[in-house]
Amino acid sequence: MPIDFERQRAVCSALRAFMPEHNVLFDREDVTPYECDGLSAYRQVPMVVALPENEAQVCEILETCHAMRVPVVARGAGTGLSGGALPLGNGVLLSLAKLKNILAIDTQARIARVQPGVRNLAISEAAAPHGLYYAPDPSSQIACSIGGNVAENSGGVHCLKYGLTVHNILKLRVATIEGEIVELGGGGLDAAGYDLMALMTGSEGLLGVVTEITVKLLPRPECAQVVLAAFDDVGAAGQAVANVIAAGIIPAGMEMMDQAATLAVEPFVNAGYPTDAAGILLCESDGTREEVADEIARIEKIMRDSGAHLVRVSQDEAERLKFWAGRKAAFPAVGRLSPDYYCMDGTIPRRRLAEVLRGIAAMEKNYNLRCANVFHAGDGNLHPLILYDANDPGQLQRAELFGAEILKLCIDVGGTITGEHGVGIEKIDSMCVQFGAAELETFHALKRAFDEHELLNPGKAVPTLHRCAEFGRMHVHSGKEKFPELPRF
Amino acid sequence: MSQTAASVHFPNRMDKLIHQFIDTIRAATEDRRRLRIRGGGSKAFYGNPATGEDFDVTGYHGIIDYEPTELVITARAGTPLTEIESTMRAKGQMLGFEPPHFGGGATLGGCIAAGLSGPRRAYTGAARDFVLGLRLLDGRGTDLRFGGQVMKNVAGYDVSRLVTGSLGTLGVILEVSLKALPLPQAELTLACEQQRGEAITLMNAWAGQPLPLSATCHVEKRLYLRLSGAESAVKAAAKKIGGEPVPNAAEFWNGVRDHRDLFFSGDGPVWRLSVASTAAEIDLPGHQMLEWGGALRWLKSDADADSVRKAARKAGGHATLFRRGNRTTGAFHPLPEVLMRIHRNVKQAMDPVGILNPGRMYPNL
Numbered sequence: 001m002p003i004d005f006e007r008q009r010a011v012c013s014a015l016r017a018f019m020p021e022h023n024v025l026f027d028r029e030d031v032t033p034y035e036c037d038g039l040s041a042y043r044q045v046p047m048v049v050a051l052p053e054n055e056a057q058v059c060e061i062l063e064t065c066h067a068m069r070v071p072v073v074a075r076g077a078g079t080g081l082s083g084g085a086l087p088l089g090n091g092v093l094l095s096l097a098k099l100k101n102i103l104a105i106d107t108q109a110r111i112a113r114v115q116p117g118v119r120n121l122a123i124s125e126a127a128a129p130h131g132l133y134y135a136p137d138p139s140s141q142i143a144c145s146i147g148g149n150v151a152e153n154s155g156g157v158h159c160l161k162y163g164l165t166v167h168n169i170l171k172l173r174v175a176t177i178e179g180e181i182v183e184l185g186g187g188g189l190d191a192a193g194y195d196l197m198a199l200m201t202g203s204e205g206l207l208g209v210v211t212e213i214t215v216k217l218l219p220r221p222e223c224a225q226v227v228l229a230a231f232d233d234v235g236a237a238g239q240a241v242a243n244v245i246a247a248g249i250i251p252a253g254m255e256m257m258d259q260a261a262t263l264a265v266e267p268f269v270n271a272g273y274p275t276d277a278a279g280i281l282l283c284e285s286d287g288t289r290e291e292v293a294d295e296i297a298r299i300e301k302i303m304r305d306s307g308a309h310l311v312r313v314s315q316d317e318a319e320r321l322k323f324w325a326g327r328k329a330a331f332p333a334v335g336r337l338s339p340d341y342y343c344m345d346g347t348i349p350r351r352r353l354a355e356v357l358r359g360i361a362a363m364e365k366n367y368n369l370r371c372a373n374v375f376h377a378g379d380g381n382l383h384p385l386i387l388y389d390a391n392d393p394g395q396l397q398r399a400e401l402f403g404a405e406i407l408k409l410c411i412d413v414g415g416t417i418t419g420e421h422g423v424g425i426e427k428i429d430s431m432c433v434q435f436g437a438a439e440l441e442t443f444h445a446l447k448r449a450f451d452e453h454e455l456l457n458p459g460k461a462v463p464t465l466h467r468c469a470e471f472g473r474m475h476v477h478s479g480k481e482k483f484p485e486l487p488r489f
Numbered sequence: 490m491s492q493t494a495a496s497v498h499f500p501n502r503m504d505k506l507i508h509q510f511i512d513t514i515r516a517a518t519e520d521r522r523r524l525r526i527r528g529g530g531s532k533a534f535y536g537n538p539a540t541g542e543d544f545d546v547t548g549y550h551g552i553i554d555y556e557p558t559e560l561v562i563t564a565r566a567g568t569p570l571t572e573i574e575s576t577m578r579a580k581g582q583m584l585g586f587e588p589p590h591f592g593g594g595a596t597l598g599g600c601i602a603a604g605l606s607g608p609r610r611a612y613t614g615a616a617r618d619f620v621l622g623l624r625l626l627d628g629r630g631t632d633l634r635f636g637g638q639v640m641k642n643v644a645g646y647d648v649s650r651l652v653t654g655s656l657g658t659l660g661v662i663l664e665v666s667l668k669a670l671p672l673p674q675a676e677l678t679l680a681c682e683q684q685r686g687e688a689i690t691l692m693n694a695w696a697g698q699p700l701p702l703s704a705t706c707h708v709e710k711r712l713y714l715r716l717s718g719a720e721s722a723v724k725a726a727a728k729k730i731g732g733e734p735v736p737n738a739a740e741f742w743n744g745v746r747d748h749r750d751l752f753f754s755g756d757g758p759v760w761r762l763s764v765a766s767t768a769a770e771i772d773l774p775g776h777q778m779l780e781w782g783g784a785l786r787w788l789k790s791d792a793d794a795d796s797v798r799k800a801a802r803k804a805g806g807h808a809t810l811f812r813r814g815n816r817t818t819g820a821f822h823p824l825p826e827v828l829m830r831i832h833r834n835v836k837q838a839m840d841p842v843g844i845l846n847p848g849r850m851y852p853n854l
Contacts, residue, residue: 106767107697108693108694108697108767109693109765109766109767110693110696110697130697131697131698132697152643153643153647155641159640159641160640163614163618164641166618166647166650167614167618176827176831180827181827182825182827182828182831183825183828184828186763186805186806186807187764187765187768187804187805187806188762188763188764188765188766188784188785188805188806188807189610189611189615189763189781189784189785190604190615190654190763191763191806191807192807192809192821192822192823192824193821193824193828193832193850193851194651194654194655194659194832194835195604195617195650195651195653195654195655196651196828196831196832196835198617198647198650198651198653199646199647199648199650199651199835201647202643202646202647203646203647207646219696219697219698219699219700220699221699222699242558242559243558245557245558245559245560245671246557246558248581248582248671248672248674249671250670250671287699287701287718287719287722288699288700288701288722288725288726289725290719290721290722290724290725291701291718291719291721291722293721294719294720294721294722295719347639347640347641347642348639349556349559349561349638349639350558350559351556351558351559376641378640379639379640379641380559380639380640380641381640381641414637414638414639415637415639416637416639416641416642416643416644417644418642418643418644419639419641419642419643420641420643421643422643423643423644423645427644431644431645434644434645435644435645436634438631438632438633439633439634439635439645442627442631442633442648442838442839443645443646443648445838445839446646446648446651446835446838446839447646448834448838449831449834449835449837449838450831450834461645462645462646
């Protein structure tokens with residue numbers, strides 16, 4: 001979209017009335033770094049970038065944009081994988097990067113009050129001296145911001161046991177598009193009225209702009225141990241996961257990798273994975289020493305009884321981290337095998353895993369592309385990594401169709417198109433497959449309940465019915481990752 | 490996949506019932522008649538009195554799908570909570586939020602519409618934390634499905650959690666999918682004499698350590714603590730904490746959960762104050778019971794509503810007039826103006842004519 005320079009000047013001068021000049025950017029070279037987030041296949045230079053330094057400025061920016069009817073896209077660290085922070089050529093890109101203070105840590109109440117630009121990991125680091133941590137650990141946690149986590153309802157490897165972002169926050173301060181502050185949630189465990197904090201979480205910047213977050217902190221578990229188990233058949237590995245759950249165990253982490261993934265990883269990290277296995281499981285237990293010793297012994301037995309041909313238990317912290325290093329390096333390792341890869345994010349009922357993996361294997365043949373599968377097995381969140389070469393346009397198109405077919409399969413078996421990466425712009429057309437017109441209309445009505453003129457991140461997360469009608473069939477765009485240095489799992 | 494007799498034998502009857510519900514809602518919308526949605530009626534005392542014709546949804550009942558290894562149970566709104574809990578117990582699982590029943594007839598729909606949680610809340614999560622998806626009829630009679638039957642799902646707004654605790658004002662809940670948790674291997678309740686202020690400090694200190702806590706309560710100068718988990722972990726924690734084991738502990742916690750405990754008897758109003766766990770003792774006359782590691786304070790007091798609400802706000806939370814008392818100022822804590830405006834807009838989005846349980850939560854909502 002070309003920039004309307006007259007409009008740009010008007011918006012800049014309105015914002016500069018209350019902000020320092022250097023925090024309102026419009027020069028091409030200044031705004032270009034904001035043209036995309038972690039999904040770099042989509043790029044758009046924003047009309048204006050605003051960098052508020054405090055909540056009052058956030059409110060003023062929103063009030064101004066509301067009055068001028070300028071759309072606003074909020075952005076945290078820009079590590080999102082679904083294009084949720086893709087700017088608009090006629091809009092303001094509202095970066096929360098300067099709001100990066102940890103305002104308070106209350107060790108008695110086990111809470112931290114933080115600004116949205118604070119990095120996820122920085123919270124746990126600040127809480128560590130008190131034996132506390134913030135549980136949700138998305139793979140990008142060294143870089144991603146807590147405000148972005150709220151917008152996406154981020155998960156992580158430990159969310160089966162410890163929950164998603166929505167389960168680990170107590171209170172939000174949110175600026176409405178009119179520039180007013182509302183507090184959602186509260187100092188207690190619930191609040192009067194509708195649970196708007198839960199609705200705000202995961203709303204991808206379409207309902208409000210989060211200016212402050214109160215998160216729960218948990219006591220760091222005394223210890224953790226992990227079991228590595230190898231199987232000749234991914235179906236058996238899937239059954240082993242079911243057997244662990246059936247035994248009444250909620251593991252702290254339960255991850256699966258297929259052979260394509262372990263073959264990619266092992267030469268890269270030497271994690272000690274058996275590369276002859278069809279699939280491996282990593283199953284972690286954490287808690288008190290007594291609890292972990294008990295649980296690990298039971299998990300070990302279940303793995304053997306479920307047909308694992310190799311079972312190893314981490315003997316010390318170094319070995320535990322080594323077992324995990326392979327899993328955490330899966331995305332970059334797969335990235336070494338192929339010029340490009342496309343990461344999918346469907347969630348399925350776990351019992352349908354073998355069937356879905358068989359389906360994906362058949363698609364590999366049909367599309368003549370390889371696919372490695374890593375799987376948050378505990379909660380059913382599957383990340384197929386489709387390998388392709390973007391320099392060959394035929395391959396790109398095949399990868400797109402392959403991905404779309406995987407998402408459709410996820411929906412067909414009772415799952416969802418996105419478990420943790422969000423819809424953003426990337427999966428907006430797949431929303432037409434997952435939801436009917438009535439649900440989509442409800443989403444739009446709810447958006448208008450917060451944002452009458454649809455100025456907050458318009459065009460993301462929820463497709464218009466018109467778009468769905470035009471779309472007609474499944475079509476998912478490819479995304480190539482920025483931030484190759486960040487672990488992705 | 491286990492199914493109950495209801496869904497196996499009468500799928501058509503259940504479908505017919507939904508059509509009847511839709512017809513009822515559509516007719517009410519056309520005539521602008523208010524509907525008072527009713528399940529088992531066990532929580533009829535809760536909230537503000539709703540007006541309108543009774544709309545009984547208990548006929549739509551039965552467990553639809555329960556796969557223990559998936560940790561998910563899906564059931565119709567009219568299913569008795571006791572049926573859900575006993576079915577899950579038979580498979581070694583439970584509802585992690587320990588929902589109150591408040592009487593024999595409690596249904597799943599009422600449980601989720603009220604969004605109330607029991608003693609385990611502070612340690613495992615609230616009703617809304619366990620809701621994975623639901624099916625509901627909105628105020629136009631549109632049949633809608635949100636969320637799903639999987640643990641992780643970020644497609645679309647989280648309407649399922651919005652509807653949880655909305656007291657039927659946003660839609661008629663038809664079906665709910667909930668995350669299940671395994672029953673703990675071992676459970677032990679300990680008690681000791683303790684002053685209230687000291688109890689608040691202790692409960693917060695315990696929660697900051699890696700202990701297998703699953704409930705805390707302070708009442709009548711006694712502090713109760715429940716440990717749940719692996720047998721070895723429960724034993725080790727008990728040794729560390731001390732106190733005397735409580736016999737018939739399940740009876741005690743069910744009494745707290747369902748307000749059968751002696752504390753709740755009498756004729757006076759009972760307030761529920763949801764506050765910061767570390768907040769000082771509520772300085773009001775009357776009796777108090779503490780739960781949720783200090784974050785929930787039950788107050789039996791004749792203090793006027795303004796004083797109670799002021800005290801709750803000062804303690805970082807809100808106050809609900811839970812049982813009895815004078816409801817002229819409403820059962821629930823008044824909302825700031827901007828927030829109230831958003832509430833009205835949300836209600837408008839889901840129930841434009843305003844026929845579903847109007848006034849149950851707030852006037853004109």
